[in-house]
Amino acid sequence: MKFDTIYLADGSNEPCYNVTNAVGAGGSNLFDDVVLVQAMLRLIAGYSLSAAGLTEAGYRAPEVSGTMDNDTYTAIGQFPIANNGNLIVGTFDGRVDPAHYKGRKIHGNHPLMTITRLHQIATDASVAIRATT
Numbered sequence: 001m002k003f004d005t006i007y008l009a010d011g012s013n014e015p016c017y018n019v020t021n022a023v024g025a026g027g028s029n030l031f032d033d034v035v036l037v038q039a040m041l042r043l044i045a046g047y048s049l050s051a052a053g054l055t056e057a058g059y060r061a062p063e064v065s066g067t068m069d070n071d072t073y074t075a076i077g078q079f080p081i082a083n084n085g086n087l088i089v090g091t092f093d094g095r096v097d098p099a100h101y102k103g104r105k106i107h108g109n110h111p112l113m114t115i116t117r118l119h120q121i122a123t124d125a126s127v128a129i130r131a132t133t
Contacts, residue, residue, distance in 0.1 A: 001032035002098075006116065009105045016119045024068075024076040024095030031066040037096050037115075038062045040122040041075045047125035053078030083117055 004018045021028035023037045045052035045061035062072040077094045080087050088111040099113045
């Protein structure tokens with residue numbers, strides 16, 4: 001897991017977490033990276049199962065353990081399907097790859113990398129959850 005900065009087209013920026021290496025199918029699945037993805041998916045699912053892609057019976061938000069398990073693989077696979085129109089993906093490969101932000105600017109509603117969309121929805125979910133408590 002690493003810490004980065006997202007630069008937005010309007011000139012602003014915001015801090016964000018990023019994975020160091022790929023998480024999921026064929027990924028390195030480093031402990032810290034897996035913990036980050038699990039925590040984001042769990043936070044998102046706590047706010048909206050549909051945003052997490054976990055609306056079907058038997059799908060559960062992964063526990064934050066740092067270990068790749070069936071719930072984590074399922075959530076990583078379902079998230080891009082649920083967020084299809086907002087992601088830069090040619091195929092759903094069941095993994096979360098690191099984003100490379102240097103020299104890039106994120107534009108409003110343009111498609112994002114999976115880790116960036118996870119960050120975006122998890123941030124919104126944390127604000128919404130905090131507002132209701």
